[in-house]
Amino acid sequence: MVRARDKKRGLLIAFEGPTGAGTSTQRRLFKVWLEQQGHEVVTSKWISSRAIRPLMKARARLHALSPEELCLLQAADFRHRLETQILPALWQGKTVVADRFLFTSLARASARGLDLDWLLFAHAPLFWPDLVFYFSVSPTTSTTRVAAAHAPRFYDAGQDVTNIADPVASYRRFVGRMIKEYESLALIFQFVTIDGEQPIYEQHRRMRRLFDEKRRQPWGQWNMEAVVEWLAWSPAAAEVRRGASIPR
Amino acid sequence: MARRSPGKGRLIAVEGTRGHDVRDGASAWWQRLEGRKVRGGVSTWDASGIFSDLRVEKRKHLSLSPRTLLLLYAADLVFRLRWQIRPGLDQGQVIIAAPYVDTAVAFGVAGGLSRSWLTRLFAFAPPPDACYRIKERGRASRSKGKTLDGFVEFCIAILADEATPAGASQLRKDMVAYFEGLEAKSKCPRLTRRVISSPPV
Numbered sequence: 001m002v003r004a005r006d007k008k009r010g011l012l013i014a015f016e017g018p019t020g021a022g023t024s025t026q027r028r029l030f031k032v033w034l035e036q037q038g039h040e041v042v043t044s045k046w047i048s049s050r051a052i053r054p055l056m057k058a059r060a061r062l063h064a065l066s067p068e069e070l071c072l073l074q075a076a077d078f079r080h081r082l083e084t085q086i087l088p089a090l091w092q093g094k095t096v097v098a099d100r101f102l103f104t105s106l107a108r109a110s111a112r113g114l115d116l117d118w119l120l121f122a123h124a125p126l127f128w129p130d131l132v133f134y135f136s137v138s139p140t141t142s143t144t145r146v147a148a149a150h151a152p153r154f155y156d157a158g159q160d161v162t163n164i165a166d167p168v169a170s171y172r173r174f175v176g177r178m179i180k181e182y183e184s185l186a187l188i189f190q191f192v193t194i195d196g197e198q199p200i201y202e203q204h205r206r207m208r209r210l211f212d213e214k215r216r217q218p219w220g221q222w223n224m225e226a227v228v229e230w231l232a233w234s235p236a237a238a239e240v241r242r243g244a245s246i247p248r
Numbered sequence: 249m250a251r252r253s254p255g256k257g258r259l260i261a262v263e264g265t266r267g268h269d270v271r272d273g274a275s276a277w278w279q280r281l282e283g284r285k286v287r288g289g290v291s292t293w294d295a296s297g298i299f300s301d302l303r304v305e306k307r308k309h310l311s312l313s314p315r316t317l318l319l320l321y322a323a324d325l326v327f328r329l330r331w332q333i334r335p336g337l338d339q340g341q342v343i344i345a346a347p348y349v350d351t352a353v354a355f356g357v358a359g360g361l362s363r364s365w366l367t368r369l370f371a372f373a374p375p376p377d378a379c380y381r382i383k384e385r386g387r388a389s390r391s392k393g394k395t396l397d398g399f400v401e402f403c404i405a406i407l408a409d410e411a412t413p414a415g416a417s418q419l420r421k422d423m424v425a426y427f428e429g430l431e432a433k434s435k436c437p438r439l440t441r442r443v444i445s446s447p448p449v
Contacts, residue, residue, distance in 0.1 A: 051310045055301050066330055068372060069296075072323035079316045121368040122319065232360060234313040 002227050006219050010040075010094040012086065012127075013211070014101035017135030018178050019156060019171075020145030021196040022203070026135065027099045029204045030211075034095055042089040046100035049080040063154050067112040070155065074105040075122045082127055083234040087227065091240065101129060103185050110184075111177040112161050125225040131214055133207060134186045135196035139176040146171060257288070257337035259374065261348035263436060264382035265423045267293065267398010273382040274346030277444045281342060288341035289332070293399050296327035303396060310406060314359030314419075317403050321352045322369055329373065337374075347399065349373050350381075350427075350436055355400060358422030380439035381427050 013030070015023040027043070034041050047053055056073050059065050065073070078101075089096050102123055109119050120126065137145075146152050147168045154160065157167040158174025186193055192210055194203050219227065231237050262277070264270040274290045281288070294300055298320050302310065312320075328345070336343040349370045356366040396402065404420060430436040437443075 051302060051312060051316075055298055058301065066326060068326045069323050069330075072319050072326060076316050076319035076323065079319060080312065083313055083316070084311050118368065118371060121365060122322075124365055229315070229360070230313070233315075234311065236311045236313075 002219075002224060002231070005091060008093055009219075010090045010092070010096060011131070011216070012090060012096045012098065012101075012129040014098045014103070014129040014132045015135070016100060016103045016107075016132060016182065016191065017196060018107075018137065018142045018175050018182065019152065020142040020149075021135035021137045022200065023133075023135050024099055025200060026133070026194070026203055026207065027097055029200070030207055031097050033204075033208060034097070039095040040093070041095050041097055042085065044081055044085045044096055044098045044101075046098075046104055047074065047077050049077045049084070051080055052077040060153070060155055063160065065155070065160070067109065067114055067161065070112070070160075071105065071109040071114055071119060072122060074109070078102055078105060078123060082226065083230050084236040086127070087230050087234075088236055098129065101132070102126065103132065103134075103182070103189070103191075107178050107181040107185060110181040111158065111174060124222075125229065126222045127226045128220055128223050130217070131211065132189065132191040133210075134182060134191035134193050135203075136183075136186075136193050137179075137196040139172065139179055141197055142175045142179070143168065143172045146175075256340040258342045258378075259333065259337060259348075259376045260342065260344045261350065261376035261379040261436075262344055262346035262382060262439060263348060263350040263354070263379060263427070265351070265354070265384060265400050265420055265427070266382070267347075267401050269382045269385070270346050270351070270398060273439055273444075274344045277439070278344055280444055286342050287339075288336055288343050290344045290346055291328045291332040291336075292346055294324055294396070295332060296324045298324050298327075299399070299402055300396065303402075312406050314356060314403070314407075315361060317399075317406065318352055318356050318359075318361070318366070318369065321355075321399055322372075325349070325352075325370070325373060345376065348376060348379070350379060350430065351399060354423040354426040355403060355419070357426050358419045379436045380443060381431060381436045383438045384424060 015027045017023045031041050031043060047056060052073060056077065059069075059073075086096050086098070105123065106116065106119050110116050151167045152171045154167070157171040158178075159167060159170045162170040162173050164170035164173065185191070194206060196203065231240060262270055262274045264273070271292055274292070278290045302320070333343050333345060352370065353363070353366045357363060400420065400423065407419065427436065431438060
């Protein structure tokens, strides 16, 4: 059943990058373009799960989270979004645009000194997007753009690990580590790197071209595992289960 | 597994499928230890308040899978280790963790998750010096318990609310089978009155 659905499923496109890299701007432009091309598009934003987000917000406000707790709550947010927003939409043939998906959690947690191997386990089974756009900017550009908008929040600035009182100074140091982690992930997982310092429309045109050139591929083994588990256990898949009489 | 705390304390895990019984068993044991002037305490489920906060939301619409629930349990356990368990062990105290890792692993295995994933997820938790199980009294299906009695009750309520009652009931039975497997290997023996009255600490 999963194999049969794979041919009709929607596509998942992830936008990754540090704060100030322009992911949200490009995601919005790309979504409009996809809709013009006839795609039914669903957006999923990082740490937006209805169940987990309130927990994280309350604890982040108190600066009460250790790097491990932060990572595990982010992994729970990822899993919950995957099961309640992303997989149901893909199953129905919709295109999902994820404004930061899995790799932002990995990059930030690695920058906090956590072991990448453990992080991958905590987020397993991983779910592979059809396309990952990584917006690359220098630490200086990211810091300048962030500082121009607002002072970064405690955990965004990495103040829990830098112990620097000034959020902008802390962000400047933390984003350097974060970008290194993003670049390692981009190499390992073969992201499509977009130069986030190019003019906005140039970036957008390149993304359109890359998307058009992208050949549709069947779900890999990890994705199949995640879908099978979702179908078997997730309350969000109850409708599909009932329709297809899937045994537990 | 994570390395043991450098302190000289002892960590005792009390596990089981019924939160109320686990809490009562740990409490009875602790009272006995306290009577012998042993320093320490009991670390219980949801010390971080994550699950209580989730309950405030409309539970029926949470749609949490076993894997998501375990990630939240792990986050709560990190909190307990940071604020309750490790500081006590570092000071040479006896800490009873009720429940600890095996209850979560039993729930995960019953929920169809791989043991290797569960083992790696909880690798941050130091192994306990001793592990005991509170055995279920009567038939498992008779006592549903309250949502916040314990982790298993909470999870079963969430899963049962989402039109999977048969799966939730089977889940508890599978957990019991997992604990019986551990007991057969003498890895997590039953917590008896004899153990409580003459604790090995």
